[in-house]
Amino acid sequence: MVVSTVLLSQLPGAQEKQAYERPSLTVDLVLFTFTEGELRVLLIKRRNWPYADCWALPGGFVGIAERIEDAAARELSEETGVEGVYLEQLYTFGEPKRDPRGRVITVAYFAIVGADVRQQARAGEETTDANWFDVYALPRLAFDHDRIIHYALQRLRYKLEYTALGFLLLPDEFTLSELQQVYEVVLQEHLDKRNFRRKILAQGIVEYAGKLRYGDHRPARLYRFAAAAIELESVRRRFP
Amino acid sequence: MVVSTVLLSQLPGAQEKQAYERPSLTVDLVLFTFTEGELRVLLIKRRNWPYADCWALPGGFVGIAERIEDAAARELSEETGVEGVYLEQLYTFGEPKRDPRGRVITVAYFAIVGADVRQQARAGEETTDANWFDVYALPRLAFDHDRIIHYALQRLRYKLEYTALGFLLLPDEFTLSELQQVYEVVLQEHLDKRNFRRKILAQGIVEYAGKLRYGDHRPARLYRFAAAAIELESVRRRFP
DNA sequence: CCAAAAGTGTTTGCTCTACACCCATGG
DNA sequence: CCATGGGTGTAGAGCAAACACTTTTGG
Numbered sequence A, B: 001m002v003v004s005t006v007l008l009s010q011l012p013g014a015q016e017k018q019a020y021e022r023p024s025l026t027v028d029l030v031l032f033t034f035t036e037g038e039l040r041v042l043l044i045k046r047r048n049w050p051y052a053d054c055w056a057l058p059g060g061f062v063g064i065a066e067r068i069e070d071a072a073a074r075e076l077s078e079e080t081g082v083e084g085v086y087l088e089q090l091y092t093f094g095e096p097k098r099d100p101r102g103r104v105i106t107v108a109y110f111a112i113v114g115a116d117v118r119q120q121a122r123a124g125e126e127t128t129d130a131n132w133f134d135v136y137a138l139p140r141l142a143f144d145h146d147r148i149i150h151y152a153l154q155r156l157r158y159k160l161e162y163t164a165l166g167f168l169l170l171p172d173e174f175t176l177s178e179l180q181q182v183y184e185v186v187l188q189e190h191l192d193k194r195n196f197r198r199k200i201l202a203q204g205i206v207e208y209a210g211k212l213r214y215g216d217h218r219p220a221r222l223y224r225f226a227a228a229a230i231e232l233e234s235v236r237r238r239f240p
Numbered sequence C: 001c002c003a004a005a006a007g008t009g010t011t012t013g014c015t016c017t018a019c020a021c022c023c024a025t026g027g
Numbered sequence D: 001c002c003a004t005g006g007g008t009g010t011a012g013a014g015c016a017a018a019c020a021c022t023t024t025t026g027g
Helices: A070-082 A115-124 A146-163 A167-171 A174-186 A193-203 B068-080 B115-124 B145-162 B164-170 B176-187 B194-204
Strands: A024-035 A038-045 A059-061 A086-093 A104-112 A130-132 A204-215 A220-225 A235-237 B024-035 B038-045 B060-061 B085-094 B103-113 B130-134 B207-211 B220-225 B236-237
Touching: A024 A070, A024 A115, A024 A146, A024 A167, A038 A174, A059 A070, A059 B145, A070 A086, A070 A104, A086 A146, A086 B085, A104 A146, A104 B115, A115 A235, A146 A167, A146 A174, A146 B130, A174 A220, A220 B176, B024 B068, B024 B115, B024 B145, B024 B164, B038 B068, B038 B176, B060 B068, B068 B085, B068 B103, B085 B145, B103 B145, B130 B220, B145 B164, B145 B176, B164 B176, B176 B194, B194 B207
Parallel strands: A024 A104, B024 B103
Antiparallel strands: A024 A038, A024 A059, A038 A130, A086 A104, A204 A220, B024 B038, B024 B060, B038 B130, B085 B103, B207 B220
C-alpha cells in the first residue's frame, strides 16, 4: 500500500531505550485442510472472556524465551495433536484495539494438513471443542480473526498458483479428480479436465501409486506426489 | 518450512491470561532505491549500546497505542524526511537472543523510494549519519539486520517478477535502458534489450513523456509510468 | 443397460526466445 | 568521423486454451 501523507510526527517519537510500554505477543494459526469437497479451517470455541463462546483461531501467548515459530508449532501440537506439518509465517496483526485485554500483537501462521493427518488430530483434542469449518461459511469470529483468515485464504490461492502446496491439502494418495477439485474450490474457478491432467502430469510432481480406488463407478487411479516437489516454486513472470 | 517433530510439549504452555512476560516491539525498515547503477539500502550509524558505531536499519520502538504500520511510517519520516512512499510489511523477526537488551520482536517493513524523493531525504537527516549502501557490498550490520535485508532482497526480486514495483525505484521520468538496468541489477541476470522493451511497452504500464534526455550520445526517450499499474499483479501460473 | 465419473488427443493461436544492424548525438 | 549508447523486427519453438467422445464400473 501507499502510506497516506498525514502528519505522523506528533506521535510518541523515538527517544531512547526501555521506557516503552510493552505489548503482549501471541500467535494464531490458520490451519487448512480439504474434505468432502470443501476447503476447511480449524476453529476452537473460546471459553473465557473476551469473546467467550465465540469461535476463534487456535493460538496463544508466546513464552518470553520461546521462538515465535516454536510457539506456533507448540499451539498446533497442543490444540490438535498434529506435528510435522507445513507451517509458515503469514502476517503480523497489531491494531491497537484488536483485543480488549490491552495491546496484543499477534503473529499469524498459515498451516496445511492433509486428510490423513487430520484424523489423528481428533486424539489431540483435550479441552475446548474444535471444529472444521468450510472457509466459505464461517461463523462469527473472535477478534480480527475473520480478517486473518481472509488474508490466509489469499495467500493460499496465491501459493496454489505457483507452488505445489495444493497437494498437502489431500491425503497421501488421491485421484486427479480430487486434486482438480482442490484447485477449483480454492481458486473458485472452473478448470478443464484434460488440460489440468496434462499440466499436472507434465510437471512430474505426482506419481502413479499403482492402485485404483473403487467407488460408485469407474475406478480411479491413485497418485501420490513426489515429495521433492513440495517447495518447488515456479513462475513464468510477466514483468519485465 | 516443515516443523521438526521434536517434543515441544514441555514448553510454557497455554494456561491463561496475563501472567506472560512481554517482549518489546520495534519496527525496522529496509528502504531501497536505485542510483548510479546500484541497488541501494539506507543504513544509519548507531550511537548507543548495543552495537554502537555499527550500521543498522532505520527503525525504533512502537508506541503502545500506535499502529505498527504507523510506527514504520513515522520512523521513515523521522529518519529520512520521506513520506508517501511504498511501504509493506515484510516479516516479523523474533529470535529470543537477537537483541542483547532482552526479548525484542521486530516487525520488518519493506519500502521503496525513487531517486527524486530520495534527494529530499537529505533534509530529513537530523541526528545520526545515514548512508545509502550498495546491497551487494554491505558493511557489518547490527543485530540480525543482514538477515532482514537478505529477506527483503528476496521479496524485492520476487515482486519485480510479477508486479510493476520496479518502477518505483527510479525517478518519475526514466529511460527504458535505466529501467532495464534496474531489472538486471536486482535480478542479477542479463536481459535482452529488444525483448525487454517489447515486453514493457506491451504491458501498457509506461507512457512516453514526450521528452528526450540529452546526454553523452544519442538522446533517449523519457518515459513515466501509468500510476494505475503500480499495484497490478500478474502471474502466468505454473500449477495447475 | 443405464448412470456416473474416469480417462484420453488434436488443433490453433499466442508468447517467448534468440539474434544483428542502423541511428542520433557529442566530442 | 568516431565512439557510444539508443533504437528497431522477424522467424521458429514451445506453451496454453478450447473442445467431445469412449471406457469402466456399480446398481
